[in-house]
Amino acid sequence: MTSVGDQEANFATCQRLAVEAKEAGCCMLFLPECCSFIGRNQQETVSVGEPLNGPAMARFQDLARSTGVWLSLGGFQETGPDPDHIYNTHVILDADGALVTSYRKVHLFNVEVHNGPVLMEARSTAPGTQLIACDSPAGRLGLTVCYDLRFPEVYQRLAFEHGAEIMLVPSAFTKATGEAHWELLLRARAVETQCFVIAAAQAGKHNEKRESYGHALIIDPWGDIIGKLDDPHATGIAVADLDFAKMAKIRERMPIKNHREQGKTCLGWK
Numbered sequence: 001m002t003s004v005g006d007q008e009a010n011f012a013t014c015q016r017l018a019v020e021a022k023e024a025g026c027c028m029l030f031l032p033e034c035c036s037f038i039g040r041n042q043q044e045t046v047s048v049g050e051p052l053n054g055p056a057m058a059r060f061q062d063l064a065r066s067t068g069v070w071l072s073l074g075g076f077q078e079t080g081p082d083p084d085h086i087y088n089t090h091v092i093l094d095a096d097g098a099l100v101t102s103y104r105k106v107h108l109f110n111v112e113v114h115n116g117p118v119l120m121e122a123r124s125t126a127p128g129t130q131l132i133a134c135d136s137p138a139g140r141l142g143l144t145v146c147y148d149l150r151f152p153e154v155y156q157r158l159a160f161e162h163g164a165e166i167m168l169v170p171s172a173f174t175k176a177t178g179e180a181h182w183e184l185l186l187r188a189r190a191v192e193t194q195c196f197v198i199a200a201a202q203a204g205k206h207n208e209k210r211e212s213y214g215h216a217l218i219i220d221p222w223g224d225i226i227g228k229l230d231d232p233h234a235t236g237i238a239v240a241d242l243d244f245a246k247m248a249k250i251r252e253r254m255p256i257k258n259h260r261e262q263g264k265t266c267l268g269w270k
Ligand SMILES: O=C(O)CNC(=O)[C@H](CS)NC(=O)CCC(=O)C(=O)O
Pocket: 033, 034, 037, 038, 039, 045, 088, 108, 109, 119, 120, 121, 146, 147, 148, 150, 172, 173, 174, 177, 178
């Protein structure tokens, strides 16, 4: 999807996608970072911050309830620790609309992108302090957001210490960094954790200053791409069935989790 600075318009898009997901027989829909709002500047972003029991979340809870589809909201502007900062929070809602869990993005994108924008996320956003995994009808989820993708130890811990089976990487990747690294990093995280990866993506032009790479992907634990959205300007869903028997075979034939423990012992790591 292409979020803009209009919460009504973005919610209407999410609603349409949730109905499509229900009609396709999906148990869960994964929406990207900023699915409810992308501001033109930091003040706008901070100004839409709300607690997770506020009216903006209530609409998404109604949507989950009315469609019967679990929702991952890949990045929601949650009221932060002070008036100048929000949390960039990934929220999981169940089919009754109840909030299952939430994860506050830890790694903030303070980067001057070569041939791209200068984004200083920490000016408007405070970091989270905790990794989160939870069960869902799709499998056990490891929650991350966007730039977290570049920090592989997060995924190692989610897979091997929290038991995650599906890594969620909802994103608003920049066009320049997405072209270079998006698919490469997502497939690497899938292969090295032997997990599925579901990466919902913002796509196309949000405003005069912001454009996202798009190319939402669903990847299996062998690194094979099992769902994708090729058109970086279109809004839509990719649908996949997750083959957990294939995952079990991959893990059995190449027991990375055990070998990681052995390696840690050799190296004297805790
Ligand atoms: O600013 C907002 O409204 C919401 N936040 C985002 O879009 C975030 C921070 S600017 N984007 C990323 O993390 C891109 C990472 C990326 O592109 C990379 O790792 O290469």
